Amino acid sequence: MQQALALAAHALYISNPNPRVGCVIVAHDGHTVLGSGFTQRAGGPHAEVMALRDAAARNHDVRSATAYVTLEPCSHHGRTGPCCDALIAAGIGHVVGAILDPNPRVAGQGFERLRAAGVTVDIDARAGKQSRALNIGFFSRMVRKQPWVRLKAGMSLDGATALANGESQWITGEAARADAHHWRARACAILTGVGTMLADDPLLNVRNIDTPRQPRLVIVDSQLRTPPGAKALAVPREVLIYCAHPDAARRAALEARGATVIVLPDAHGRVDLQAMLQDLGQREVNELHVEAGGTLNGALVQAHLVDECLLYMAPRILGKGQGAFSGLALPQLKNAPTLAFQEITQVGADLRIRAIAEGH
Ligand code: AOF
Ligand code: ZN
Numbered sequence: 001m002q003q004a005l006a007l008a009a010h011a012l013y014i015s016n017p018n019p020r021v022g023c024v025i026v027a028h029d030g031h032t033v034l035g036s037g038f039t040q041r042a043g044g045p046h047a048e049v050m051a052l053r054d055a056a057a058r059n060h061d062v063r064s065a066t067a068y069v070t071l072e073p074c075s076h077h078g079r080t081g082p083c084c085d086a087l088i089a090a091g092i093g094h095v096v097g098a099i100l101d102p103n104p105r106v107a108g109q110g111f112e113r114l115r116a117a118g119v120t121v122d123i124d125a126r127a128g129k130q131s132r133a134l135n136i137g138f139f140s141r142m143v144r145k146q147p148w149v150r151l152k153a154g155m156s157l158d159g160a161t162a163l164a165n166g167e168s169q170w171i172t173g174e175a176a177r178a179d180a181h182h183w184r185a186r187a188c189a190i191l192t193g194v195g196t197m198l199a200d201d202p203l204l205n206v207r208n209i210d211t212p213r214q215p216r217l218v219i220v221d222s223q224l225r226t227p228p229g230a231k232a233l234a235v236p237r238e239v240l241i242y243c244a245h246p247d248a249a250r251r252a253a254l255e256a257r258g259a260t261v262i263v264l265p266d267a268h269g270r271v272d273l274q275a276m277l278q279d280l281g282q283r284e285v286n287e288l289h290v291e292a293g294g295t296l297n298g299a300l301v302q303a304h305l306v307d308e309c310l311l312y313m314a315p316r317i318l319g320k321g322q323g324a325f326s327g328l329a330l331p332q333l334k335n336a337p338t339l340a341f342q343e344i345t346q347v348g349a350d351l352r353i354r355a356i357a358e359g360h
Pocket of ligand 1 (some may be wrong): 015018019020021022038039042043044045046047048071072073074077078079080081083084101103106
């Protein structure tokens with residue numbers, strides 16, 4: 001199962017929006033690996049089918065063998081056929097699954113179908129925790145119908161993301177900035193705000209990583225002030241712009257650049273962020289990677305929409321500069337959003353801090 005989990009991690013940048021799944025087929029002797037595989041690109045084969053094909057290519061007989069799978073084998077016809085039928089047809093005798101597939105179209109029916117066909121099924125709950133962590137965005141989308149929101153920021157030891165005059169390049173070191181690209185690469189989409197688009201004209205794409213796909217770009221832009229000539233719009237990938245009150249000419253100019261404009265106003269004339277997340281869930285976004293300025297960050301945190309903070313902290317002191325989160329209304333300390341540290345790692349000269357919002 002640990003091998004299967006390691007294989008699943010190979011799908012990190014590849015299988016979106018499908019979950020990252022690994023499968024290892026082991027012979028009756030309990031240790032000979034007959035075949036293995038992991039989930040391919042959406043629409044491509046799942047882990048089990050890859051493992052069965054691998055065993056077939058190596059002329060291995062998988063009848064009555066054991067398949068270790070990091071997610072319940074699917075039972076439905078999606079973009080591909082059901083994996084549990086493929087396992088049954090191949091004569092697999094025993095399946096060890098790490099965790100139930102939260103997809104309502106599967107949700108236990110895969111294990112049930114296997115059992116009904118005489119395959120013995122066991123669950124490895126410890127591996128289940130690891131599989132769930134690897135697929136936190138997929139579980140979020142299936143269960144909560146919205147993405148897992150991971151907010152990235154680079155800051156000084158005293159929490160500043162820029163000097164008061166706006167200078168911010170660079171506070172963190174090269175190693176931290178390179179590390180951040182891995183987190184972009186694994187996300188289904190990168191979210192930013194119009195303020196960042198106007199101030200930095202960023203690319204917000206994945207660079208220097210071997211990846212078959214660029215995440216989609218999502219821009220929160222109430223008034224559609226994003227310049228149609230922005231560099232980020234020239235990167236080949238899908239761009240979604242959420243606005244509140246679109247000006248027809250601006251909308252047409254952005255659409256001419258290939259962007260999709262979505263109108264979702266809240267009661268105050270801004271973008272309804274909660275509705276946006278639900279919409280992104282509908283559009284199959286698992287992990288949403290936020291790289292925005294203080295205003296959007298603050299609004300997301302205030303609305304309890306941030307699930308995880310990914311903070312790179314440089315050992316520098318900037319004094320009174322710009323903060324990573326602004327505009328929070330906190331009448332009392334007890335109202336402050338609280339997180340729990342999940343991981344603290346030194347990356348180059350900086351710290352990478354991952355913290356998960358309480359109750360998320
Ligand atoms: C598996 N093994 O490796 C993965 C599974 O549209 P499809 O046919 O590709 O199906 C996608 C769904 O299949 C996905 O939402 C999830 O429920 C399951 N993913 N299942 O048996 C795999 N990646
Ligand atoms: Zn499947």
